[in-house]
Amino acid sequence: MPQVQKKEDNYKLPKKIKLAKYAGFCYGVKRAVETVTKLKAENPDKDVCVLGELIHNTDVINELENLGIKTLGKIPQEGSGICVIRSHGESPEVIEKIKHAGFIPVDLTCPDVKKVQQKAVELAKEGYFVVIVGKSEHPEVVAITANARLWTDRVAVAATVEQLKKYENEIKSHKRVGVVVQTTQRISTLNSIIEYLTSIAKEIHIANTICASTSMRQNEAKELAKNSDLMIVAGSKKSANTTHLAEILKDITTTIHIENAEELENYKDLIEKKENISVTAGASTPQNVIEAVIKRLESF
Ligand code: SF4
Known part of the structure; x- marks a missing residue:
């Protein structure tokens, strides 16, 4: 009598792929x-440029270049448009320099x-020692810091408790601390900074x-990660x-960070072993990159 083979011996079940x-x-x-695209369309005869990369995506920067929108690495001596x-x-200083150059x-x-x-300005004006949670070199943090420093010298920038410890004596002597946080930071980073400040400051004003x-984006991705064997x-x-x-998702499940669909090839063996795969993307990732990732995954 022939042996009946169980279905799962013959077939690999199809993967479940979810998109956040x-x-x-x-x-x-x-x-x-x-807005920048509209500005150029409405001002075809004027130079239109962006100070720094508008978003962290080379294809989008190239597309803007093709429309005649330049990306400036720094403010030139003279400019127009x-x-x-x-x-x-x-920072207000950079905005003045842009005007001064002729833009x-x-x-x-x-x-x-x-x-x-x-x-940050409000806290500085009210006399708080201002703590800015974020990486000091991040452009958003640079601008927040410059704005606060117009009103006070008592400003600390820290992305970790270790970095903030340098200001411990100053914070202890000042007693009143105001905290703001860079918009894309992890809530766990803010929480650890607050926990530390609670041990050294008398009064803390926290602006999340x-x-x-x-x-x-982070909350949804965390929920997806709980039910996925690969993010x-x-x-x-x-x-x-x-x-x-x-970083957040790595604490929950196996996570890979790729810049484009082609990079998935490097993880082919890993992907083929996983059944429940979820995909999310950062705030500067264009739709066509996300679609290409899904398509490539489906082909595995
Ligand atoms: S909405 Fe986008 S650009 Fe605005 S703060 Fe949030 S991540 Fe940054």
């Missing part, structure tokens, strides 16, 4: 890309980033300025929000 709802451009990035301030924001500045700072700048878009994060390795997202 909050993957890709956030509203601040979308607004910046759309429109110079766009990207969603990360700039018309157009400020596309994300409204959520503006709120952090305003809160992590933007809603970042919180929704794929698509987006630039230069992008802080994408890197933070991948």
